[in-house]
Amino acid sequence: MEDLRLAAGRCGQHLRTELGQDLLDVDDQSRRLIAIVSQKGKVDGAVGGWLAGVPAPKATVEKLLARLTEPAVAVAAWRDLVDACQTSGTSADDLGSRRDLFRALLSRAEISLRITGRTLTGVLHDSAAFVTEARVHIGDLDRDDVATWPGLDEAAGLDEAARLALCEQLIASRAQGGHHVVWFAFGQAHIDTSYFAVGPVTFYCAPMMQAMIGMTGPGKEWVPAELRRTDGWLRPKDIPTDDDLVFARVDLGQGRFADPIRRATDLAHATVAVAKFETGTRNWTPWSGYIHAVDGRVTGMPLLSAPKPEPELVPHEDPTGDVLEDLSATLGARLSPVPEELHEVINLMRWWQEAGEQSNLPRVVLDVRVVEWVASLVGGGKWYEFLTCTWQQQWIRSRIRAxxxxxxxxxxxxxxxxxxxxxxxxxxxxxxLQVNHGRGAYTSHLDHALAALPGLRSMHPVHTRTSRRLTTLADRLATTATLEQWCSQLEVDWTSQVDRLQRLRNALAHGGPASSDAVDTVASFGRDLARMTLRVTLTGLLDGRGSVIAHEEIKTAADAWRAGIPLAPDVATALFA
Structure with missing residues (x-):
């Protein structure tokens, strides 16, 4: 509920008004339930798990979630985004929140982000081709009635108000479901027959795929519909015929999909992965690009191309040797014999690095495990309490400087x-700002960055993404008071992320519900905390201070920095003293 309230508070006025009572009901019912349960310690006299007389929030939450798929809600989020873009004072963070929320609502309503996002962008740029595409989508035009499709560089001649109105119509419309088919290519692959199917995925050898394009007439009904069209974009010369190339055709069937490409990619890659697991091969390498068809018509086909080879390593440009040389005086002196604490932290660091290749779900558990170990080494207590006590102000300081x-x-x-x-x-x-020393080493000058901020802000055009980020940064660093306000905002973010990290880690460790999308919101946060705590622990053990003193010094310095902000004569002193 804290996450929901935080998110609702960041919504724009149009969306909060549109959701209205439904949003208030969820908040009200959850507060009543939490208050009663907290007061009694348990749910006494419950009926079906809920206290008699207290409405179960589940139905109210489900009603709110259902509303999030309505066209009016997406339009309200769009209007908030437009207002944010048209107001120069909107911070880059607020604008990013409006954008991300609008995208999330489109996805939840099973609207393709790729297709709709591309069309909206084209309409806003007054592209005649995309304006025509939008009008076809909302039903003003029939696609087959468009004799000549406009070029991408052709202007539609609409003023800003008309473009924004067309965008709203596009967002509010819900196209009828179509029959989606997506083609992919796999290199270093071979099949012994022309084609065969594995459920919705049919595999074709490359020459077969190219030969089918444009095949029509009696007896050719077996050729996929999207390849039989002779008036489409697909041409034989667009299809590679490399040796050992296999195509996969994924038939998603009839429906509306938020991201048909991703869904088809998952199906094709999962099917191939099962076979590769059985054979242990490293072949069947996915190529870039795809061919997407809806109702037998190709609508998108980014260039199909082989993956780029891994870059060759150039030993003299690799700084690893320099790092090892720097460690010779500190680590070398402590390796005969290795102290038990140092042995543990080195093993933990190796294990943590190897886990970096895993997905976010298992990594979150591993990252928290690192923090738990460090917390037990430094002084015991719960890991999340250790983090807030020792690392909160240092994290805030690091975020601002970065x-x-x-x-x-x-x-x-x-x-x-x-x-x-x-x-x-x-x-x-x-x-x-940055002085390079070769081999990937460089020195960053934060004081020069602060001094350069006004000049950079004046150079960039006002409504660009970069200018808005510079303006937001300049506003936050205008005075020591605004810097302190920024720190307070980051404290809220810290609390929210630590709490969410704790809940998701517990859910993942004990079999509870935890979606990959939710885990993604704290993955980098958990990774950074694990990295920071490991680094300080290792440094303290190498220089002889010990891990406890090393963490105490971090905490003391960061707390003193934060306490000194209101007393500093200017922002530069507050940041760099």
Whole structure:
């Protein structure tokens, strides 16, 4: 419920108004239930698990979730996004939240993000081709009645109001379900027959695939409908015929899919993966690109191409040797014999690094396991209490410094986005922000980033993504008071993420419900915490201070930094003192 309230508070006014009482009912019923359960310690006199007289929030939540698929809700989220874009004072974070929420609502309503997003972008750019596509989608035009499809560089001639109105119509419309088919290619692959099917996935040898394009007439009904069309985009020369190439045709059937490409990719790759598991082969390499057809008509076909080979390693550009040389004085002196604590942390670090190749679901459990071990080593107690006590202010400080540097270095690396007269100055600023020493080593100058912020902000056009990020950053670093306000906002984010990380870790460890989407929201957070706590523990053991003192010094320095912000004479002193 804390997550839901936090999310609802970040929604725009249009969406909160549209959801109205449904959102309030969920909040009200959950508060009443939580208050009663907290007061009594358990649910006494329950009927079916709920206290008599207290409505079960489940039905109310399900009603709210059902509403999130309605066209009016998506339109409300779109209007909030438009308002945010048209207001120069909207922060980059708020604008990002509006965008992500709008995308999530489209996905929940089973609307393709790829297709709808591309069409909306084209309409906003006044592309005649995409305006025509939008009108076909909402039913103003019949696709087969369009004699000549406009070119992508042809303007439709609509003013901004008309484009925004057409976008709303597109979002509000719900196209009828279509028959979706997606083709993929696998390299280093071979089949002994022309084609065969494994459920909804049919595999074809490459020459067979190319030969079928345009085949019509009696006796050719077995050829897939999307290949029989002679008026489509697909041409034989677009299809590669490399040796040892196999195509997979995934028939998703009739329906509306939020992301048909992803669903088809999962089916094709899972089918191949099962066979590869049995054979132990490293062949059957997926190619890039796909062919997507709806109702027998090809609608999208990014270029099919073989995966790029792994980059060759260049030993003299690899900094690993330098790092090992730096460790010779610290680690080398402690390896004969290896102290038990150091032995444990080195093994844990190796194990944690190897786990980096896994998906986010198992990694979250492993990351928390690292933090648990460090917490037990430093002084016991619950791992999440250890994190908040020791690492909260350091995390806030690191986030601010990283955001300052990354925003400025990215802005200084976009000379194509500014007027020609500013490009030389931008190149000079970038050289001050980051000094490269070779072999991937460099020095970052945060003080130069703060000094460069006003200049970079003035160079970039107002409504670009980079300019909005610079403006948001400048507003947060305007005074020590605004810096302190930013710290308070990050404290809220910290609490939310630690609580969610704890809940999801428990769910994953004990068989409870935890969706991959929910885990993705805390995966990088957990990974960063594991990395930071491991690094400080290892450093403390190597330099002789010990892990306890190393963590105490981190906490003391970060707490002093935070306490000194209101007393600092300026932002530079507050950040870098």
């Amino acid at each position: 955001h300052l540097f990354n925003t400025c270095i990215e802005a200084a690396g976009e000379p194509h986005a500014v007027a020609p007269e500013h490009r030389a100055q931008m190149t000079s600023l970038r050289g001050k």
